[in-house]
Amino acid sequence: MSRKSLLVFLFDLGVAALAWSGAFWLRFNFSWPDEYAQTIFVGLAVILPVHALMCWIAGLYRGLWIFASLPDMKRVLKAVAGSLAAMVAYAMLFHPLPAVPRSLIVLYPLLLTVFMGGGRIAYRMWKEHRMFGALVGQGKPVIVIGAGRAAAMLVRDMERSPDWRVVGLLDDSAGKWGRELGGHRVVGAIASLPEIAGDLKARHVILSIPSASVELRRRVADLCAQANLQLLTVPALEDIMSGSISVNSIRKVGIEDLLGRETVCIDTANVIGLLSDKTVLITGAGGSIGSELCRQIAHFAPARLILLEQSEFALYTIDQWFAQYQPVLEVVTLAADVKDATRLDEIFETYAPQVVFHAAAYKHVPLMEVRNAWQAVRNNVLGTLTVARCAQKHQAQRFVLISTDKAVNPTNVMGATKRLSEMLCQALYAAQPTTLFETVRFGNVLGSNGSVIPKFEEQIACGGPITVTHPEITRYFMSIPEAALLVLQAGAMGEGGEIFVLDMGEPVKIVDLARNMIRLSGFTEDEIRIEFTGLRPGEKLYEELLADAERTRATPHPKLRIACSRPVAVDLINEVEAWLDQGASPADEQVRAGLRRWVPEYEPMQQATPASLAAGGFLRSVQ
Known part of the structure; x- marks a missing residue:
């Protein structure tokens, strides 16, 4: 036992003796009963050893007094109960005269609880005042939205921080108005935020309702924008329930908080059956989707991960992540081009992957539309065909193709190449169903390489303007982890040949996205302008997902449907291979004509030229 624990132990014995004698003193109206002296002293000889043993069994010397809380009070009550039992046993078995x-x-356990619990609470109050009392009144004034459990934990942590000073709380529950939480008053409803922030001289607001609906988040964001307040938020509810919330966990509200995406639940047992103890290969493993797939797959205990990537830096980055966060998992990082059949054959021969996720692709619409159309075909179509043939040749169990919503009625080369890749996977499965081929199709992901959000952030940092191609352009968005989890779910439930369509939620106007990002950055549209540059080559106003019930069928998962696509002839494979084997690189228009031969729904939106590509202005890197 350490010196501090020994002192606590002696304290508990001392207060037990004090409670025992004090109970007699109270019983006899604050006078010492001399005739009970023998009963008192013999009782101490019985009660104190039992009390000491119960304190030890209850674990009272494992906790730190400075963090004394409800669990410590439960241990105190256990020790008091044991001590009370010893007192009753003494009174009944020894029959002291005079009798107890x-x-x-009632008096003995009551006093003992007050002394033991009160001593711990008093020490904590003294210690916290000594450590943090000087911080009172310091820090930036902040208003906390919410007066629930998360807010209570947050307020407690803020009292120990020199950076923040809580000046009030807001909550829409009228029953909480005028009451206090952690010594801070709930001053009114959320709608009164602008006025109260002005009265209290606060420039920062923390939304401390982890389960807040998207509508509430948007409403608070609008109120903060009106009053020029900086809006922050706390982590997810599961982090708070685990006790991991702290002042350091406060973060700025991001655009993903306002887009309305719900937490994804998957059939974990099904995915474990797909991945556990399997060798899994991911192409494009260093990209936005590919790298997240790697991280998610690692949670399902694969035997080995094969990370295949053409970009040296991207491969290095994901390799370093696994070295730091998953050092036990066997990870093989391989530099390879998905069009290199010899290299792929060597990899499949050496490692025999059982599950393949093909995420490698050129995805950038305008760049692939002009001067790079044939390279898009080779990378997306030939790359898919090469990897898929290797998977089939080496008897992989499953092959999952990562596709895009731009493959639906495509108007650009990138979308048409992805649609042709889908068709080739279906044809390969029809020709030889030993490997199960599945396709997963979804829209834009938040924060991916080349996506609209990082571009807007860069433009805001430069002082604007934010460039949007058209005031009516809309897109579907989902988070990268959400997309990766649903890809795994689709891969686990597929039976071969399906095209899975993810539920992308409601489409979002890009101009509304830009406005929200301006507000969240603490600016107004007068300070950061929005400019419209015109649609770029191959760009649609609206993306399609075939998510309606007429052209899709349901699956057991509410966020996954299966597209009812037309049958694909096996002859397609040989025809496309012959086209891909031509020696010279065809011109862009010849590429489009070839794609239309096999993808009849492909309708190029406009005649793309280098000049029309340049008309996209600032937004060349935005999908």
């Missing part, structure tokens, strides 16, 4: 007064059954 019956009122001590």
Whole structure:
């Protein structure tokens, strides 16, 4: 036992003796009963050893007094109960004369609880005042939205921080108005935020309702924008329930908080059956989707991960992540081009992957539309065909193609190449169903390489303007982890040949996205302008997902449907291979004509030229 623990132990013995004698003193109206002296002293000889043993069993010397809380009080009550049992046993078995007064059954445990618990609470109050008392009144004034459990934990942590000073709380529950939480008053409803922030001289607001609906988040964001307040938020509810919330966990509200995406639940047992103890290969493993797939797959205990990537830096980055966060998992990082059949054959021969996720692709619409159309075909179509043939040749169990919503009625080369890749996977499965081929199709992901959000952030940092191609352009968005989890779910439930369509939620106007990002950055549209540059080559106003019930069928998962696509002839494979084997690189228009031969729904939106590509202005890197 350490010196501090020994002092606590002696304290508990001392207060037990004090409670025992004090109970007699109270019983006899604050006078010492001399005739009970022998009963008192013999009782101490019985009660104190039992009390000491119960304190040890209850674990009272494992906790730190400075963090004394409800669990410590539960341990105190266990020790008091044991000590009370010893007192009753002494009174009944030893029959002391005079007898122990019956009122001590109430007085003794009551005093003992007050002394043991109160001592711990008093020490914590003294210690916290000594450590943090000087911080009172310091820090930036902040208003906390919410007066629930998360807010209570947050307020407690803020009292120990020199950076923040809580000046009030807001909550829409009228029953909480005028009451206090952690010594801070709930001053009114959320709608009164602008006025109260002005009265209290606060420039920062923390939304401390982890389960807040998207509508509430948007409403608070609008109120903060009106009053020029900086809006922050706390982590997810599961982090708070685990006790991991702290002042350091406060973060700025991001655009993903306002887009309305719900937490994804998957059939974990099904995915474990797909990945556990399997060798899994991911192409494009260093990209936005590919790298997140790697991280998610690692949670399902694969035997080995094969990370295949053409970009050296991207491969290095994901390799370093696994070295830091998953050092036990066997990870093989391989530099390879998905069009290199010899290299792929060597990899499949050496490692024999059982599950393949093909995420490698050129995805950038305008760049692939002009001067790079044939390279898009080779990378997306030939790359898919090469990897898929290797998977089939080496008897992989499953092959999952990552596709895009731009493959639906495509108007650009990138979308048409992805649609042709889908068709080739279906044809390969029809020709030889030993490997199960599945396709997963979804829209834009938040924060991916080349996506609209990082571009807007860069433009805001430069002082604007934010460039949007058209005031009516809309897109579907989902988070990268959400997309990766649903890809795994689709891969686990597929039976071969399906095209899975993810539920992308409601489409979002890009101009509304830009406005929200301006507000969240603390600016107004007068300070950061929005400019419209015109649609770029191959760009649609609206993306399609085939998510309606007429052209899709349901699956057991509410966020996954299966597209009812037309049958694909096996002859397609040889025809496309012959086209891909031509020696010279065809011109862009010849590429489009070839794609239309096999993808009849492909309708190029406009005649793309280098000049029309340049008309996209600032937004060349935005999908």
